[in-house]
C-alpha cells in the first residue's frame with residue numbers, strides 16, 4: 001500500500017426522490033494510505049427517470065436544474081462584468097492607483113484593501129523586497145472576484161477619478177450581484193431532501209478505482 005491511496009469502503013445513503021417513484025443516492029468512497037491520510041470522493045446519483053430530467057444531486061439534496069442554470073448564468077454575468085471593470089481600470093488608471101497606495105502609510109493601504117492575509121507585518125516586509133510594491137499591487141488584485149473589484153473601486157475613489165463608463169458598470173454590477181443573491185436564495189428554498197431510506201457500507205471497489 002505505502003503512500004498510495006487505496007479504496008477501503010463506501011458509505012451509501014439512499015433517499016426518496018422528489019416525485020416519490022425512485023430514489024437518489026449519495027456514495028462516499030473512502031480511501032486511505034499507510035500513513036492514515038484519508039480522502040473521500042462523493043458521487044451523487046439520481047435513480048428516477050422523471051427526477052433525473054428535472055433535478056441535479058448536490059450533497060444530501062437534489063436541486064431543480066432550472067434554478068441551478070439561472071444561478072450559473074447570474075454568476076457568469078457577475079464574473080464577466082468584474083473582469084471588464086478590472087481590465088478597464090488597470091488599462092486606464094493603474095499608474096494613479098499604484099501612486100496612491102504607495103504614497104499612503106502601509107497600514108492605510110492594508111485597511112483600504114481590507115487585506116486579511118498575510119498579516120500586516122508580513123505585508124510590510126513584502127513591500128520592502130525588490131519590486132515589492134508592484135508585486136503586492138498585482139498579487140492583491142488577482143482574479144476577478146468581487147473582492148478585487150471592491151479594492152479597485154475604493155482606490156479609484158481615493159484617487160478622485162471620475163469616469164462615467166466605470167460608474168455605469170459599477171451600478172450594473174450592483175444589479176447583477178443582487179440577481180445572483182436572489183438566485184442563491186431561490187435554490188436554498190427549493191433544495192429537496194428526501195426521507196433517508198437506508199444507509200449501508202459496501203467494500204466493493206468503484207469501477208474507476
Ligand SMILES: [Zn+2]
Nearest residue numbers: 017019048051
Ligand atoms: Zn422521482
